Amino acid sequence: MSSRSTGLPVVAGIDGSEQGMDAARWAAAEADRRGAPLRLVRAYHWPPSAGNEGADLLRDLARRQLWAAASAARTVAPGVTVQRRHVDGDPVDVLAAESADARMVVVGTRGLGGFTELLVGSVAGGLAVRAVSPVIGVRATRGDVEQLATPDRVRPVVVGVDGSPASEAALAFAVQTADAWGAPLVAVHSWTDADADHPELSPRDLLVEAETEEKEVLAERLAGWSGKYPDIRIRREVLRGSAARALRERSENARLVVVGSRGRGWATRMLLGSVGRALLHHAHCPVAIVRPEEAATTTR
Template identity: 55%
Template sequence: MTGPAAVVVGVDGSDPAADAARWAAAHAARHHLAVRLVRAYRLPPSAAAGRDRLRELARRQLWAAARAAHAVHPGLVVEQLDEEGDPFDVLLAESGRAQTLAVGARGVGGVPALLAGSVGEALTREARCPVAVVRGHIGTDEELRGNGGTRPVVVGIDGSPASEAAVAFAFAEADACAAPLVAVHAWPDRAEESGIPFHYFTERAAEEREVLAERLAGWAEKYPGVRVSPELVRGGAARVLLDRSRAARSVVVGSLGRAAVARALLGSTGRTLMRHASCPVVVTRP
């Protein structure tokens, strides 16, 4: 990989990938970065003779994605890279110097790709930067160019180092686009779901709200212009965040990496959001 940090976009010729390029253009412009469009493709062993044809197709797809990005911000620096290789390996290498890695939620023809399958789950565990799954409502080109508005950035908080990284990303994003920030800490809505007596939730609610406020305090001082709404909510995290996604500009959550507990998290909250959220989902790592 060459050049300074950029917002990297995985391109595959699909409409969701074009939306990822549009989202990335707006995100990059707000953070004064370039966009780097990457089209990786594998050649079957018997297809060596078709290399030129595949490369030409990749370059046409990159050109279309660049056009989508420039429609949002005409003056944006947009780099294009077509590379022969495994998409996961190529994008993982690109993540090493990327500020954010963005992909569409579905591939060509509606077939789940990248983030919807095993490659995407691996990227959210192993990418060296936040991974944005661009889906749902992202707005028109004009809306993407503008800042402010009523749609908040929503961040899920569970007190882990992974959620601390999510909080950092969410505050920076809310500050850059002059949006409000909703910080959600969700509790299981029935005692039997967690094995904890029901009265525990009532007794600890005030304490947990104070802890949530303390976790946000340092970031609120760093970003005094961000309007923060802490929410302590009874309910499963996936359901609560899905509900908040309907009115959000993005939802930010943390991933713990390769551990079994992280795979369980992605199998519930993270995977549900990546497949069903009504807005882009950003997954961060510590």
């Protein structure tokens, strides 16, 4: 890819940890693939009461961490244009602001010291709720990050589809990403007994009828995309049970799992907590979380 990258950048948030370096590498490969610049952002907060000397030391550390991340990024994408930015501010606030002018924001799902729960709760999870662009949480497993520059046309992009506006945006992002990568797409639609509502049917017939209806829901959601991207191999999976468990299991053989940040039903505000958060903690591959507002931005 030419070093003359143009358009909106792929942003990677770093924190000096190895997972931050993994995020930089993943973002670099994706920026290179899309012909976009890479922007590395190191956000930190130094209280004014702590004095100027400490602030200067922290800024110097941030600069050195950014240089190290840029070097790591170039190991997988030597030609990518790299921008470096260190900002005094809360990481979620800073990266959410960056997302307004980005193709996507990439962060690690484990920070300094390996405190996964802390980072997912405070940065990756908080950013997924507030960001304008898609948020990618990188979990480095099986040497994935080091292999990013090599095309992989076997392992699929997996997307959770439930018919909500958020899952429509997630589906759009997943289809376009699979097309850019030349990868197959697996669309997973899960349902539970609560979705079945035919009191006149026997329990067995009720399950058969419900499964038939859910298959029709998924087929309708995919119909337009299959026509627009006929070269993508799309596999449909309709499953009874937990969406989080189904997507986590499929992440073992996936390049990326994509979900929306809002679901259907009364508990829409909790989807990140139940599905997205579970995947950020336990998925075996990077996870993309997409908000409904991003449907128009994924083609940027």
